[in-house]
Amino acid sequence: MTDFIPIRNYSDPLQASMAKELLTQNDIICYLDTENHSFASWVYISSLGGVSLLVAKEKYETAKELIEIFDLKSNEEVEEKCPKCSSAILREQNSNWFIKLIWCLISFTPAPYNNSSRVCKNCGNKWHADLGDV
Numbered sequence: 625m626t627d628f629i630p631i632r633n634y635s636d637p638l639q640a641s642m643a644k645e646l647l648t649q650n651d652i653i654c655y656l657d658t659e660n661h662s663f664a665s666w667v668y669i670s671s672l673g674g675v676s677l678l679v680a681k682e683k684y685e686t687a688k689e690l691i692e693i694f695d696l697k698s699n700e701e702v703e704e705k706c707p708k709c710s711s712a713i714l715r716e717q718n719s720n721w722f723i724k725l726i727w728c729l730i731s732f733t734p735a736p737y738n739n740s741s742r743v744c745k746n747c748g749n750k751w752h753a754d755l756g757d758v
Contacts, residue, residue, distance in 0.1 A: 626653060628678040631687055632695075639698065640675040646694055652687050653680040706744035706751075713745045 631654075634640035640656050647654045657676040669675070679687040705712050727733075741752045 627681040628655070629681055629684060630657075630676045631679050631684065632677045632691055633674040634677065635669060635674045637669070637675045640677055642698075643677055643691055643694055646690060647679060647687055650686070650690060652683045652690070654678060654687065704742065706747065706749050708749040709744060709747040711744055711746035714742050715745060717741050717743050717750070
């Protein structure tokens, strides 16, 4: 029987799944602990300690090296630029926080998705960060 030891905890279950897939592609036996709990009740993910990635004891060192590379690549900062003029001088334009506060108080649910947009100070172009030009 293979012994499994934790190699890393993730607060984001999707990132944990990507790390698991990376290890699986490199023939390292691993699994995610509390993955289903984190998807079913994402509000409690921090109290569960996140999603634990466990690997076979024999492949721990190899897995550790791969995970370190994966974490470095996934944490790289990408400088956001205006899609129109390529300027990096931007400002963020947030949606109405007051409406979100009222929503939370009335419905007892978390605030809706943050749909802030970016505005280029150079050319005045406005866009949503995930959606491109508006």
